[in-house]
Amino acid sequence: MGAAAAAPRCLVLAGPSGVGKGTVLARLSQVLPDVFGFSVSHTTRAPRPGECDGREYHFVTEEEFQRARAEGRFLETASVHGQWYGTSWEAIERVRRTGRICVLDIDVQGVRSIRAAKLPALVVFLRPPSMAELERRLRGRGTEDEAKIQRRLETAAEELRIAHEEPSLFDAIIENQDLEETCAQLRKLLDEDVQALRGVREAGAASAAQRTS
Numbered sequence: 001m002g003a004a005a006a007a008p009r010c011l012v013l014a015g016p017s018g019v020g021k022g023t024v025l026a027r028l029s030q031v032l033p034d035v036f037g038f039s040v041s042h043t044t045r046a047p048r049p050g051e052c053d054g055r056e057y058h059f060v061t062e063e064e065f066q067r068a069r070a071e072g073r074f075l076e077t078a079s080v081h082g083q084w085y086g087t088s089w090e091a092i093e094r095v096r097r098t099g100r101i102c103v104l105d106i107d108v109q110g111v112r113s114i115r116a117a118k119l120p121a122l123v124v125f126l127r128p129p130s131m132a133e134l135e136r137r138l139r140g141r142g143t144e145d146e147a148k149i150q151r152r153l154e155t156a157a158e159e160l161r162i163a164h165e166e167p168s169l170f171d172a173i174i175e176n177q178d179l180e181e182t183c184a185q186l187r188k189l190l191d192e193d194v195q196a197l198r199g200v201r202e203a204g205a206a207s208a209a210q211r212t213s
């Protein structure tokens, strides 16, 4: 290998609402502590109870969102169920500076944008074992009313169709049946990135030690 260790890729977990993206990432962060950093997206949707501005999202008005978009601050934007979401370049850079793998929360359309922007990323589509199971998970979570559940299921059908017809958009497609099995597969896919991360950190620590000796 060359002198400088390669930087790890970003991680994108795409897949329908309710498939378990958040749950999988939470579990992965437990088994691989200090490895992942979450980029904070912008959104025009209202905060859910317990959500905090700048932590789950940067909550902004429609006007603020469109201004940032016009200024080219977003790598990708998406309008989902009438609300805007966007990933800013700044949000990714902020995570990179912490020496972690940046996790991006984007939908299937966003995947097209990051492919077009040539952002180095491992892009994984999580699919549910079945639509019935997806519906069960969405209902079980209890965070959406009936109308929202129906809209999410309709969007899910469309996302699953895209994943089926354009599998090459993704580096891997994993059926999220068993949480531990899904995490094990992701760990395997991320193995080299985690190694790269260690390389970057060790190189940083070595040069810091040199400076102080």
Ligand SMILES: Nc1ncnc2c1ncn2[C@@H]1O[C@H](COP(=O)(O)OP(=O)(O)OP(=O)(O)O)[C@@H](O)[C@H]1O
Pocket: 015, 016, 017, 018, 019, 020, 021, 022, 023, 024, 137, 138, 140, 141, 176, 177, 178, 179
């Ligand atoms: N492998 C799994 N087996 C069974 N239940 C699961 C599994 N993964 C997640 N769940 C459950 O499914 C529900 C939805 O999961 P989660 O909120 O993580 O979905 P999500 O994809 O992040 O949704 P959204 O995109 O709307 O944020 C949760 O109640 C979670 O506990």
